[in-house]
Amino acid sequence: MCSSDLDEYEIRVPNSKLSFLAFVEILEPNDATAICSAKRIANDRAVEVWHDLDCIYRYRMNADG
16 A cells, blocks of 8 residues: 555544643544544544544543543
8 A cells, every 4th residue: 555545634632621632643544444543542532533624533531431
């Protein structure tokens, strides 16, 4: 797979006050793979995945954790 076959995604991991603790840029072949990578990186924490200007996935933890 060439790097030209990959799209750039941004993974954002927010803290409890929704300010962001981490921004990670990754290259993945599609949205589903980017979301799987984000879930691994976030390790059960809240996470957002952005592709260009679009948020394609958002997981927020509830108040109970």
